[in-house]
Structure formats: structure tokens, C-alpha cells
Amino acid sequence: MVKVCVPRDSSALSLGADEVAAAIAVEAVRRGAAVRVVRTSSRGLFWLEPLVEVETPAGRIGFGPVDAADVPGLFAAGFLGGGEHALGVGPVAEIPFLKRQERLTFARAGVTEPTSLVDYEAHGGLRGLRRALSMAPAAVVEEVVASGLRGRGGAAFPTGIKWRTVAAAEAPRKYVAVNADEGDSGTYSDRMVMEGDPFVLLEGMAIAGYATGASHGYVYVRSEYPHAIAALEEALAVLRAAGWYGADIQGSGFGFDAEVRVGAGAYICGEETAMLESIEGRRGMVRFKPPLPAIKGLFGMPTVVNNVVSLASVPVILDRGARFYADFGLGSSRGTLPIQLAGNVRRAGLVEKAFGVTLRELVEEYGGGTRSGRPLRALQVGGPLGAYFDSSLLDLPLDYEALARHRGMVGHGGIVVFDDTVDMAAQARYAMEFCAVESCGKCTPCRIGSTRAQELIDRILRGEDAPANHAQLLKLCDVMESASLCALGGMAPWPVLSALRYFPGDFGLPPATEAARVV
Amino acid sequence: MWSELRALRDEIDYGTPPRDGAPVTLTIDGVAVTVPAGSSVMLAAAEARRAVPKLCATDMLEAFGSCRVCLVEIEGRRGYPASCTTPVEPGMAVRTRSDRLQALRAGVMELYLSDFPAADIPGGWSELHEVIQATGVAQHPYGRGENHLDAPVDESNPYFLFDPAKCIVCSRCVRACEEVQGTFALTIEGRGFASKVAASQGQPFLDSECVSCGACVQACPTQSLVEKSLFVGGYRRADSP
Amino acid sequence: MKEAVLPKPLRRPEAPQYPAYDTAQVAAVLARWADTSGNLLPILHDIQRALGHVPPGAVGQIARALNRSRAEVHGVITFYHDFRQAPAGRHVLKLCQAESCQAMGSRQLTAEVEALLGCRLGETTADGAVTLEPVYCLGNCACSPAAMLDGRVLGRVTRAKLERLLDAVGRG
Ligand SMILES: Cc1cc2nc3c(=O)[nH]c(=O)nc-3n(C[C@H](O)[C@H](O)[C@H](O)COP(=O)(O)O)c2cc1C
Ligand code: SF4
Ligand code: SF4
Ligand code: FES
Ligand code: FES
Numbered sequence: 027m028v029k030v031c032v033p034r035d036s037s038a039l040s041l042g043a044d045e046v047a048a049a050i051a052v053e054a055v056r057r058g059a060a061v062r063v064v065r066t067s068s069r070g071l072f073w074l075e076p077l078v079e080v081e082t083p084a085g086r087i088g089f090g091p092v093d094a095a096d097v098p099g100l101f102a103a104g105f106l107g108g109g110e111h112a113l114g115v116g117p118v119a120e121i122p123f124l125k126r127q128e129r130l131t132f133a134r135a136g137v138t139e140p141t142s143l144v145d146y147e148a149h150g151g152l153r154g155l156r157r158a159l160s161m162a163p164a165a166v167v168e169e170v171v172a173s174g175l176r177g178r179g180g181a182a183f184p185t186g187i188k189w190r191t192v193a194a195a196e197a198p199r200k201y202v203a204v205n206a207d208e209g210d211s212g213t214y215s216d217r218m219v220m221e222g223d224p225f226v227l228l229e230g231m232a233i234a235g236y237a238t239g240a241s242h243g244y245v246y247v248r249s250e251y252p253h254a255i256a257a258l259e260e261a262l263a264v265l266r267a268a269g270w271y272g273a274d275i276q277g278s279g280f281g282f283d284a285e286v287r288v289g290a291g292a293y294i295c296g297e298e299t300a301m302l303e304s305i306e307g308r309r310g311m312v313r314f315k316p317p318l319p320a321i322k323g324l325f326g327m328p329t330v331v332n333n334v335v336s337l338a339s340v341p342v343i344l345d346r347g348a349r350f351y352a353d354f355g356l357g358s359s360r361g362t363l364p365i366q367l368a369g370n371v372r373r374a375g376l377v378e379k380a381f382g383v384t385l386r387e388l389v390e391e392y393g394g395g396t397r398s399g400r401p402l403r404a405l406q407v408g409g410p411l412g413a414y415f416d417s418s419l420l421d422l423p424l425d426y427e428a429l430a431r432h433r434g435m436v437g438h439g440g441i442v443v444f445d446d447t448v449d450m451a452a453q454a455r456y457a458m459e460f461c462a463v464e465s466c467g468k469c470t471p472c473r474i475g476s477t478r479a480q481e482l483i484d485r486i487l488r489g490e491d492a493p494a495n496h497a498q499l500l501k502l503c504d505v506m507e508s509a510s511l512c513a514l515g516g517m518a519p520w521p522v523l524s525a526l527r528y529f530p531g532d533f534g535l536p537p538a539t540e541a542a543r544v545v
Numbered sequence: 546m547w548s549e550l551r552a553l554r555d556e557i558d559y560g561t562p563p564r565d566g567a568p569v570t571l572t573i574d575g576v577a578v579t580v581p582a583g584s585s586v587m588l589a590a591a592e593a594r595r596a597v598p599k600l601c602a603t604d605m606l607e608a609f610g611s612c613r614v615c616l617v618e619i620e621g622r623r624g625y626p627a628s629c630t631t632p633v634e635p636g637m638a639v640r641t642r643s644d645r646l647q648a649l650r651a652g653v654m655e656l657y658l659s660d661f662p663a664a665d666i667p668g669g670w671s672e673l674h675e676v677i678q679a680t681g682v683a684q685h686p687y688g689r690g691e692n693h694l695d696a697p698v699d700e701s702n703p704y705f706l707f708d709p710a711k712c713i714v715c716s717r718c719v720r721a722c723e724e725v726q727g728t729f730a731l732t733i734e735g736r737g738f739a740s741k742v743a744a745s746q747g748q749p750f751l752d753s754e755c756v757s758c759g760a761c762v763q764a765c766p767t768q769s770l771v772e773k774s775l776f777v778g779g780y781r782r783a784d785s786p
Numbered sequence: 787m788k789e790a791v792l793p794k795p796l797r798r799p800e801a802p803q804y805p806a807y808d809t810a811q812v813a814a815v816l817a818r819w820a821d822t823s824g825n826l827l828p829i830l831h832d833i834q835r836a837l838g839h840v841p842p843g844a845v846g847q848i849a850r851a852l853n854r855s856r857a858e859v860h861g862v863i864t865f866y867h868d869f870r871q872a873p874a875g876r877h878v879l880k881l882c883q884a885e886s887c888q889a890m891g892s893r894q895l896t897a898e899v900e901a902l903l904g905c906r907l908g909e910t911t912a913d914g915a916v917t918l919e920p921v922y923c924l925g926n927c928a929c930s931p932a933a934m935l936d937g938r939v940l941g942r943v944t945r946a947k948l949e950r951l952l953d954a955v956g957r958g
């Protein structure tokens with residue numbers, strides 16, 4: 027019986043993975059070949075999706091991108107024995123894009139069957155939770171503090187410190203609320219965790235619950251992720267049945283359960299307080315802080331709010347120790363970061379690396395340059411609120427401090443690549459359009475400012491008194507940055523200001539002076 | 546007539562409701578002031594007679610933090626926290642006036658005025674007009690853009706009317722209906738720039754869950770919700786100047 | 787603080803007349819979620835799944851069951867882009883408008899699809915077959931441009947591919 031792996035990750039499905047899996051099953055029957063088609067998830071090598079992997083004595087041999095129509099040809103070429111075929115990519119683990127990564131959080135991505143607990147445990151799963159349950163809760167918190175893990179959702183707040191606050195809060199009930207609203211364009215790592223290795227998130231949640239004294243969890247998943255929702259529900263049921271979720275986990279006396287909540291099309295519900303409002307069944311309006319959610323969060327109770335990748339990084343920290351994790355990275359950027367390459371890039375995919383890798387390595391060596399083959403002109407790092415950079419900044423390392431020095435941010439780790447056909451004025455305008463579409467509407471700078479900024483950009487582009495409108499746009503950006511209630515209004519100016527800084531010509535404005543470029 | 550209405554209000558609106566914690570001493574523009582723990586910086590500033598401009602805050606409602614004209618500077622903190630939502634702390638040193646704060650408040654007021662009937666900016670009394678005076682911002686640089694100036698007036702209620710053109714979406718009416726009256730007849734419909742006050746499901750006030758208690762009218766800082774009796778001969782929108 | 791200035795109470799009218807809808811299905815959804823805290827979003831999702839939209843007439847029924855006002859429920863429905871107050875076309879096509887897809891030509895693609903269907907983003911074709919909507923990232927940015935047809939995610943989308951799929955689902 028030959029094991030053939032076909033991903034069920036939604037990007038692979040979007041390219042016909044189900045049809046490929048069905049075609050392999052049909053062709054196998056037709057040829058009388060003994061084949062077991064297993065639905066794994068994606069390795070994150072998306073330019074190869076659908077990537078079919080055949081298990082051979084020499085490891086898994088890959089073929090991709092496979093179309094259902096290619097399947098008879100693959101059989102004919104003897105792909106079940108790893109035979110030569112035009113779509114063959116050789117041993118998957120040896121593909122340089124993958125081999126050069128440091129996969130800790132994504133160790134199982136594309137390797138295991140996402141909702142097979144046997145597979146999960148065989149690949150190191152549940153070791154972190156087992157160890158946590160053998161420790162005092164406070165010691166678990168300190169292990170996470172020592173690992174240097176910072177939130178991967180965007181704000182980069184130290185995860186362990188947040189847990190300390192929740193652990194110290196006295197309350198009748200505490201919660202763990204997972205932020206799976208992943209709204210940033212160019213990001214998909216949360217989705218990959220939930221679809222490809224949902225147990226690791228649920229394990230991380232349970233550890234967070236144990237460490238902080240929380241008994242109930244919510245995973246707030248955006249509605250655009252139907253496959254992630256299904257995988258999580260399935261994984262939850264498996265864990266409950268196996269006694270790893272529920273009233274008394276493995277006889278430890280610690281009880282923890284969780285439910286999946288589905289968003290309804292609102293980027294702002296990724297902001298943690300808006301997410302809490304949404305889980306409570308209200309309009310996703312941003313709350314002011316203080317009080318912090320860690321003190322007064324969901325239903326007024328102390329709540330750990332963490333991003334999917336933050337929590338999915340916790341099991342390996344508990345399993346291998348804080349020191350092991352902290353040895354990756356540098357300065358105050360510790361551990362690994364799952365970077366997501368997107369947009370106009372030849373090899374789009376997930377790169378999990380220790381902090382410190384440069385944009386150039388990512389975009390050129392991993393990404394292989396633009397997909398169109400045209401010169402690269404701009405990058406947007408860190409989602410729709412992140413800065414645009416031009417190619418002169420490619421040698422920046424991707425860490426929190428280096429990007430902050432250039433008025434950028436790591437955000438959720440997305441990099442969107444644009445070639446030389448991009449119109450940066452249109453991109454700047456879009457940033458404000460997006461802010462206007464997605465603003466919760468609570469505070470004035472964002473609610474009205476985002477619309478006014480679009481109008482100012484339109485006037486600049488029409489050449490209507492461009493210097494005055496440019497000056498007013500800069501003033502408005504300053505007001506939005508300094509006076510908005512949350513980072514949507516507060517950072518929507520970043521893509522605009524960076525586009526103006528690096529690409530003034532696209533706005534019909536005179537070239538920026540060197541002084542304006544250096545920040 | 547606005548002055549009469551003004552007289553109906555308390556002498557000072559402290560911006561946020563009183564608290565009864567242990568005394569906390571801080572300085573506002575160098576003036577020491579002692580207020581109960583749990584109080585807002587805004588309340589402390591009002592106590593110190595260094596009132597901060599405000600639009601979404603009133604001491605009959607819990608703080609909300611949406612209008613962003615009450616920003617202050619606090620020694621040792623980054624940025625410009627809203628004074629209505631920032632609790633006092635012992636030894637805190639607050640600045641309520643600076644060129645930077647003036648510029649930010651002016652920037653916010655310009656945004657409000659860019660979606661407010663121009664003819665209603667001069668003269669008149671409302672809390673919005675007080676802030677116009679306090680910040681010295683009576684016009685805006687945005688020209689004509691998208692706006693809510695043509696939204697129809699709702700005169701269905703016999704006692705008060707709602708002119709959405711003057712609404713700054715501060716939610717005070719919505720919150721008054723909830724917090725003061727417990728009726729929950731109002732909401733904000735939509736989001737972002739399209740956000741607007743709605744009674745029940747966007748019905749005329751008279752056909753909604755509104756019980757005509759007037760709490761929203763009393764809470765409104767712009768006379769967008771206003772008593773009809775103030776308009777002899779009926780309500781007419783002012784013509785552009 | 788002065789007393790409220792207005793006499794009260796007036797009358798408290800019934801909810802306005804809205805088109806009839808399947809009250810039994812809504813009741814079933816409400817019963818299913820009765821014991822869950824913060825249940826409004828799951829309820830609205832389930833009603834929309836069952837009825838294709840959240841009928842304005844159902845708002846009163848939902849509000850009564852949750853002991854909330856119609857205003858509150860209406861505020862929530864109108865906040866979230868997913869919830870519809872009127873039925874959509876027979877098929878819903880969402881085209882991603884966000885940056886990664888822009889970098890791969892989504893602006894051009896959108897214009898082509900608008901021309902193909904004869905309707906703009908946010909509109910439904912005249913024959914009621916397809917509702918065309920914007921979406922801001924489907925997490926399929928490694929395979930941009932992306933789209934979603936009746937809940938199914940599509941990657942590396944071209945006009946030709948969409949046309950084929952629309953024909954297959956019977957866009958007529
Ligand atoms: C407009 C906006 C959108 C956000 N979207 C997300 C998101 O989609 N996912 C996420 O994890 N964090 C998002 N955040 C950050 C959260 O507010 C919060 O910092 C994070 O969930 C905390 O988890 P972490 O510390 O593990 O990163 C967003 C913040 C803002 C201001
Ligand atoms: S900045 Fe925008 S999204 Fe954030 S609170 Fe203000 S209006 Fe809401
Ligand atoms: S009607 Fe008045 S109180 Fe209500 S939101 Fe508008 S301005 Fe504020
Ligand atoms: S008064 Fe403080 S934000 Fe409005
Ligand atoms: S930007 Fe289109 S799928 Fe992410």
C-alpha cells in the first residue's frame with residue numbers, strides 16, 4: 027500500500043486539490059494499484075500546490091503543481107515509486123526553500139494528518155501540555171516569559187508578561203480568547219496552523235489556561251476561513267473524546283474547554299477589544315484601555331488574548347524549554363517568525379526562520395524575485411497598516427527593532443511584493459479606502475479622516491493645488507496617527523506616508539529630498 | 546434661546562461620573578488636585594478649573610473615548626491619552642494645554658466641521674459650539690467631500706426632532722437611552738463613515754421603541770436631537786451663509 | 787442635573803410590518819443557541835444559512851428571545867458585512883480586493899468580471915443569478931488573485947477560469 031499525500035489546505039483546495047485526490051483514487055482503482063490517499067495539509071510551498079507527496083523508502087517524493095488531468099501521466103511515469111516526471115520536485119524535505127528553514131511552530135505542517143491525534147503525538151504533539159501539567163502554573167508562565175516570545179498578532183507584546191497579569195488577577199472565571207481573525211492581506215500563517223495542525227493551537231490554549239487559571243477558551247475565526255473552522259471543530263471533538271479537553275484533563279484535576287466563534291466580515295474585529303465585543307454578541311467597536319483585557323476582558327473577566335501563532339509556539343517552548351526557543355533570534359526578537367511571502371513573487375509561501383533574516387534573502391533567495399519576471403519596485407511589510415519600502419531597503423533584517431527604525435513594523439509577518447507596474451499612489455489611496463471600509467466608526471480621526479484622506483489624494487492626483495493638498499494630507503495623517511483610538515486609524519497613515527516618501531513621483535510630486543527619505 | 550437651555554444644565558459638567566475611591570493627588574498644569582481613585586483625568590482637570598474640551602463625554606454617562614478632543618499629555622507616557630478614559634494615578638503630571646495638543650484638537654475639529662452644516666457654525670449654542678470657541682476652529686480646509694448634510698430630518702416625535710446633518714456620531718444619545726433610561730431604543734447603524742444614529746431598525750422615532758423620555762435630547766451635544774418647542778413656526782435648516 | 791424635560795410615556799408601537807418569513811426556522815435557531823453566552827453572532831449566521839438572509843421582520847423575534855432591543859440587534863446586523871437584510875442572487879461571487887491580489891492584477895480582473903456580468907461590486911446581475919461582492923483577503927495570498935464562489939475559495943484566478951466556473955454553476 028503506497029501512501030500518497032494530498033493537501034487539504036484551502037490554498038491547495040483553491041487550486042483543485044480535491045479533484046486531484048479524487049483523480050488519484052480513481053486512477054489507482056482503474057490500474058489496480060494499492061494506494062492510500064491521505065489528506066495532509068500544506069507545507070507552505072504554495073507555488074507547488076497542489077503538491078502531491080508519495081511516501082517512499084527514500085522519504086516523501088513531491089510532484090507539483092498537479093492538475094487532475096496530470097494524474098494518469100503520473101501513474102504512467104511510475105510516480106508511486108518516485109519515478110521521473112516533469113512535475114517531480116524530488117524529496118520534499120530537500121527542497122531548498124524548505125530545507126533552509128527553522129520550523130518549530132510549523133514542524134508538522136504538511137507532514138501529518140491535521141486531525142489525527144495519533145499522528146500528532148507521533149510527531150511530538152502533547153509533550154508540551156504533558157510537561158506543563160507536571161509543573162506549577164506559575165512556573166509555566168515563567169517558562170514562557172523566559173522564552174522571550176512576543177505576540178505574533180502585530181503588537182509584539184511579551185506573551186509571558188501578559189499571562190502573568192491574568193494569572194495574578196482574582197476572578198470567579200477567566201478566559202483564553204484566541205485571535206484568529208487574521209485580516210492582514212499577505213498573511214496566512216494562522217490559517218495554516220488551524221487547517222494544518224489545529225491540535226498545536228488547542229494544546230497551546232490549554233497550556234495558557236492552565237498557566238493563568240482560565241477554564242474556558244474561545245477561538246474567534248474569521249468567516250472567510252471555512253476550512254479552518256471545520257478543522258478546529260473536528261480537532262476539538264477528537265481532543266474531548268481522548269480526554270485532553272474537558273472537565274478533568276487526563277486526571278490532572280485541571281479542566282479546560284473551548285468553542286469556536288465565527289466572525290462576520292470585519293477587519294476591526296482583529297483588534298483585541300473589538301474581538302471581545304464581537305464574541306459577546308455586539309457591534310465590534312473598539313474599547314478604550316485601560317482596563318486591559320488581561321484584567322477586565324471577555325464578559326468583564328480577566329482574559330488572555332493571543333494570536334494563533336503566539337499560542338501555537340507555546341507547546342514547543344514547554345516541550346524543549348525556554349532556552350531552546352530563545353536561542354533562535356537576536357536582541358529582543360526571540361524565537362522564530364513565520365514569514366509569509368505573497369503578491370507578485372515567484373515562490374510564494376511560508377518561511378519560518380529565526381528573526382534576523384533580511385528582506386533580500388526572503389524576497390530574492392526564498393521568493394525567487396517577482397512572479398511576472400519584471401523588476402521589483404515595492405514591498406509592503408506587515409499588512410495593510412504596514413509601510414511600503416522600495417528596493418533600496420532590501421537589506422533590512424526582519425526584526426522588530428530594525429523595522430521600527432524605518433517606521434515600519436513586522437506586524438503578522440506578511441510581505442507583499444509588487445513589480446514595476448505598481449502605481450504607488452493607487453496603493454496609498456487604497457490604504458485609506460480600506461481604513462474607511464473597515465473602520466469601526468467610533469473615533470473621529472479614523473471615521474472621518476480616512477474618507478477625507480482619500481479625497482485629498484484624489485485632488486493631488488488631479489493636480490488640484492497639489493502642494494496645499496499634500497501639506498494638508500501630511501497634517502491629517504499626523505492627526506490620525508496621534509489622535510485615533512486604535513491602531514487602525516493610528517497606522518493607516520503609514521502606507522500613505524511611506525508611499526509619499528519613497529515614490530513621490532507616482533503622486534506627481536517632486537522627488538523627496540534625501541533627508542525626507544532617511545527617517 | 547440657547548442661553549436658556551444652557552442654564553438648564555449644571556454649572557460644571559465634570560465629563561465623567563463621580564467615583565468614591567481613596568483620595569489621589571496629581572497635578573494638572575502644575576496645579577495639585579485631589580480626587581477619588583477611579584476618577585478620570587478629565588474630572589480632575591475640571592476640579593482644578595483646567596477643564597479640557599470634550600464632546601463625547603458628560604458626567605451623566607460612563608466615558609466612551611470616541612471624540613478625541615480631550616487629549617492631554619502625561620509626563621512619562623507616550624502619545625496623547627484621552628483624559629476622559631484615563632484614570633488618575635498618584636503623582637501623575639498632566640498637561641492640558643500645549644501647541645501640540647491645540648494642533649491635534651484643531652485637526653479633529655476640522656474633521657467634524659467638514660461634515661457639519663456650514664451655516665450652523667457661526668452663532669448658536671451647543672457643546673460643539675463651545676468647543677469651536679475653545680479651540681478657535683470655525684472652518685475646515687477640506688472643501689466639499691462626502692457628507693451627511695442632505696439626510697432628512699426626522700420630525701415624527703411630537704416633542705423633539707432629529708437633524709442628522711448636525712450629528713457627530715458621539716453616541717451620547719444611544720448611551721443615554723441605555724444608561725439613563727434603560728430603554729435601548731437607539732443604536733448606531735452601519736460602521737465607519739456610514740455610521741449613523743438609528744431608532745430601532747432605522748424607523749422614525751415615533752414608530753420605534755423610543756418612549757419619548759427625552760434623555761437623548763438632553764445628552765446631545767450638537768442640537769442634532771433638539772426640542773421642537775425651541776423653533777417657533779417650525780424647524781428649518783439654516784441656509785448656507 | 788435637571789429632570790427630563792418631556793412628558794412621558796407616549797405610546798409604544800408594535801414593530802412595523804415587514805414581509806413574512808419563516809418564524810419556525812428562526813425559533814429553531816434561537817432554541818439551539820439559547821444556553822450560549824454571547825450568542826447573537828452564531829444566531830445571525832445560522833439564520834442567514836437557513837434563510838439566505840436575516841429578514842428585518844425576524845429582528846423583533848430575535849430581540850424578544852435574547853431580551854435585547856430591536857435597535858441593538860439591528861446595530862449588530864448592520865455592523866458586519868456578512869449579514870444581508872435582503873436575499874442575494876442565486877450565486878455569490880466575492881473578488882479579493884486586498885494588496886496581495888492587487889499585486890497580481892485584481893483591479894484588472896475586477897473590471898473584467900464587472901464587464902462580464904454587467905454589474906458592479908456590491909450589485910446583483912439583472913437576472914438575479916450572481917451577486918458580486920468585494921472581499922478583503924481570503925488568506926489565499928500565496929495564490930493571488932483569489933476569489934470565492936458560493937463559499938468555495940479559488941486561487942490564481944483568471945477571467946477565463948471564472949467564466950468557466952460561472953457557466954458550470956449555471957449563471958443564466
Ligand atoms: C486594526 C487591528 C487589527 C488587528 N488584527 C489582528 C488579527 O487579525 N489577528 C491578531 O492576532 N491580532 C490582530 N491585532 C492585534 C490585536 O489587537 C492583539 O494585539 C493581539 O491579538 C494580541 O495577541 P498576541 O499578543 O499574541 O499578538 C489587530 C490590531 C489592530 C489594531
Ligand atoms: S481608529 Fe478606527 S477602528 Fe480604531 S477605534 Fe477609531 S474608528 Fe474604530
Ligand atoms: S444625535 Fe446628538 S447625541 Fe446622538 S450621536 Fe448625534 S450628536 Fe451625538
Ligand atoms: S471627551 Fe474624551 S474622547 Fe470624547
Ligand atoms: S489579499 Fe487576496 S487573498 Fe489575501
